[in-house]
Structure formats: C-alpha cells, structure tokens
Amino acid sequence: MEIKVVRKVLDVNDTIAEQTRGMLKEKGLFLINMMGSPGAGKTSVLEKILGAINKEFRAGVVVGDIATTWDSDRLSQTGVPVVQINTEPFGGDCHLTANVVKEGLNQLDLSRLDLVIVENVGNLVCPAEFDIGQDSRAVVLSVTEGEDKPIKYPLVFRISNTALVNKIDLIPHLDVELKSFSQNIRAINPDMKIFEVSSKTGQGLDKWVKWLKDQVKAKKG
C-alpha cells in the first residue's frame, strides 16, 4: 500500500529560518552566513576583519564546528562576543541547521549588536542546502583548493551573494591564474560579487569590509 506524503524535506528547517529572518528584521540586525571548505580561511578572514568592523559596528559571531572550541578561542581574542556550536551532540552534522543557529543567536545579547556573522561548518556541500535565516551568503574559496571548485560544487556558488577568493599571496607558488577563479565563479553565478583577498597579508579585505558595512547600514535603515 502506498501512503502519499508530498512534503518538502526541509520544510521544518525553512520555517524556523523564516522565523529567524522575521526576528532579525524587527531588530534591524544583519546576518551573514559564511561558508567554505575546511581550511579555506574563514576563521582567519574573520580574525583580520572583526577589529575593523568593530570600530563602527557591534558584531557577534556564531561559529559551527563538528568538534573543538579552537575557532571560538581564536575569534574571542578579537574582543567580539562569540558563541561556539559543536554539532557533535546533534549527530556530528556537517552543516548548521536553522534551529541550531537560532539557539546560538539566543546566547548572544542581540539588542547590543548590529550584525552577526555565522561561520558555518567547513563544507562546500550541505551548508548550501540549509537556510539559516541569513540576509546574505558568502563563500570563501582559497586558491590552493583549485579553480575547478565552483564548477564541481555549483550550488553553494549559485546561491551565494559574495565570494572571497582567499590566499592570493600564494598565487606565485601555484600553476594557476588568479582570473580563472573569477571566470569559473561567474559561469555559475554571473551576479556574484567577487573579492580577491589574502587573510595573511590583509590584501583586498578592506573592500569586503566596506561592502559588509554598507549592508549593515542598509539593514538598520
């Protein structure tokens, strides 16, 4: 016998994400979902920019990892409030779901913040599928991962609004041209705003910080 179901698999997640979006809209708070492979440099980028953002706005960070508090320990050094989520108690998920992010946000004093940056679990696949209620999605791709990654993992590049091509200081040591990253990203998402940066030297990060600040201002109204 056949039982009809016809349910979107991510219905529950999407409903919670919408609730978060509504709550953030009310508070005029900007939420960005940062994704990327393990080792792409998500934490390093944040370490470099949080100081600059904090001069003008009050940022909070929710950081997801399967295990350890190493990332939050590093980010706490910047002086911003950080909430670490370990997905291990939730079955070691390779991504953050909307309800887990909601719990993380509840641990921050949102009335004292202008933006929250969510550093997702390092993975180019699953985080792309889960809406967490963000205003914008950013994907970090380091040049050492190879210029073919946007083509191999199209979803995350299609749905993101900004891409950070990181570790450009290593280009002289690699057999790849920097422009091939942008070309492949644009083949998937012609509207993507691409920032070529180095989380080591800080090169190019000021442009992304400016973009981020403009978004925060627009959301505050």
Added chain:
Amino acid sequence: MGIAMEVMRIAIDHLPDQGQGIRVIALRLKIGKLTAVIPETFRFCMEIVTKDTALEGARIIIEDVPLLVKCKDCGEESQINEPSFFCPKCDSPRLEILSGRDLCLESIEVEETGEKKEKLRDGD
C-alpha cells in the same frame, strides 16, 4: 546525513503508530539536479539512519528533476546539463530557475498485513 534524518522523521510521522510493527518497502523521492544531494551518498546515509526502524531495508526510489531555467531576456526555456548558467539561445546570464531545486518526499510504500492493513486504510 542531516537530510537523510529529516526524510526519516517525515516518513515515520506519516506512518500509523509511528511505524510500530510496520515494514516499509520503499520511499519515493523527487530530487532536483541543483541540490546538495548525491544519490549514492544519500542511499548510504539512509541505510545508516534507518537501522532498527520501520524503514530498515526500504528501497530508495529517486526521481531526478532536471534543472530547467527561463531566460529573463529572451524568454527561452531550456534544460541545463552542465554547470554553466547561460541561456543556450541568447547567451544571457540572467536565468530564472524553474525546477531542479526540489527535495521532496513523495510517498511511502508499506507492506500490507492483516490488522495493519485496516489501520492503514483508516489513516489514509
């Protein structure tokens, strides 16, 4: 894995008695080409999460949903088979996605046995 767990939760919610004493033969899903689901990996995850449940051993039948787009400039509707988002007619990058982001549990096929058959009919 998270998606497999969610599929199992929805399936069990749709079974009478939360699946107690029921054996599920098959799950039918519609999965779009532009999703984070890789069928082989998904089947493997389902095998793990359904262990010792009513869904253990159920066949996972996946209907692929092609990635269909409509060009916002020339209006052409086309199917995209390669990761390159340009209109095949006018080369415009301004495409609206019509289908291919689907991720849906369509139906559950359960084994019919005496008493349970009645319960299923009632719950239908």
